[in-house]
Amino acid sequence: MIRRITPRAAALMLLMLCIGAASRLDAQVTAPTAKRAADLQLGVGFSYGKHDYEFTPLDDGTRINGLSFYGTLDVRPHLGVEVAFHQLGTHKSDHEYERSYEIGPRYVLHFNRINPYARVAYGRGVFNFPQDIANLAYNMGVIAGGVDVNVLRHVNVRGEYEYQRWFSFPIHNLQPQMVTVGVAYHF
Numbered sequence: 729m730i731r732r733i734t735p736r737a738a739a740l741m742l743l744m745l746c747i748g749a750a751s752r753l754d755a756q757v758t759a760p761t762a763k764r765a766a767d768l769q770l771g772v773g774f775s776y777g778k779h780d781y782e783f784t785p786l787d788d789g790t791r792i793n794g795l796s797f798y799g800t801l802d803v804r805p806h807l808g809v810e811v812a813f814h815q816l817g818t819h820k821s822d823h824e825y826e827r828s829y830e831i832g833p834r835y836v837l838h839f840n841r842i843n844p845y846a847r848v849a850y851g852r853g854v855f856n857f858p859q860d861i862a863n864l865a866y867n868m869g870v871i872a873g874g875v876d877v878n879v880l881r882h883v884n885v886r887g888e889y890e891y892q893r894w895f896s897f898p899i900h901n902l903q904p905q906m907v908t909v910g911v912a913y914h915f
Contacts, residue, residue, distance in 0.1 A: 767802040769876070769884055773910020775816055777890075779826060780903050792816040792826060796908050798886075802836060810834045810847050816906065822858040826904060828892065829853075830870050841878040848872075853894050855902065866894045866902070878914065886910040 773796040794816035802808030810832065817825030832849030849870035856863045874888030887909055894902035 765803075767808070767914070768800070769912040769914040770797075770799045771884070771886060771910045771912025772797050773886060773888075773908040775814055775890075775906045775908040777816065777904055777906025779905075780900075792818055792904070792906075794825075796910065798910065798912070800834065800912075802834075805838070806836055808834050808836065810849065812849065812851075814906070816904075817856075823856060823860050824858045825856045827854040827856075828868065830868070832870065836876075843876040843878070843884075844874070845876065846871075846873045853892065853902075855894070855897070866897055868892050868894045874908075876912070882914050884912045884914050886912060 774793070775796045776791075776793045778791050794814065796812060796814045798810060798812040800808055800810045812828075812830045814828045815825065816827075817823075828851055830849035830851030832847055832851075834845050834847035836843050836845035847870075849872070851868050851870060852865055853868045854863065854865045870890060870892050872888055872890040874886055876884045876886050879885050888907070890906050890908065892902075892904045892906075894904075
């Protein structure tokens with residue numbers, strides 16, 4: 729014979745189950761598993777590089793340098809996203825420069841104050857041709873790697889190598905490479 733459970737009996741069994749489970753839950757570790765929900769840093773750097781654009785047959789590529797701005801938001805212990813902006817140019821009187829905007833995921837490791845990382849990004853690059861012949865924009869892909877070193881509680885110093893590939897650039901795809909040294913405020 730099957731007995732029906734009354735609503736009062738069901739509520740009593742549920743209450744006893746919750747009380748029994750609560751004593752089991754109390755045995756869990758109460759220490760936090762992470763320091764904070766996300767890590768944010770905003771920085772500025774000096775970039776030095778070389779692109780392989782050849783304006784004349786005698787030109788072996790031009791050395792370029794300028795400023796870079798970056799921001800990282802790490803939403804997990806090893807995963808985050810980085811946004812970067814670069815404004816690099818020649819210091820000749822021909823007004824040639826490269827400007828790039830990029831965004832993409834980054835993977836970071838943590839060893840006390842040293843945080844090596846690798847990142848990939850997709851973005852848009854603007855190239856101002858020599859003598860202001862044209863100013864055109866192209867899609868681009870980026871592979872980069874570097875290290876952030878925590879020198880003070882809220883200050884990181886960065887060293888990074890970056891390789892860019894500009895798609896559909898005239899003659900061949902532009903492939904600038906650069907090294908950036910920067911400093912960031914870590915929130």
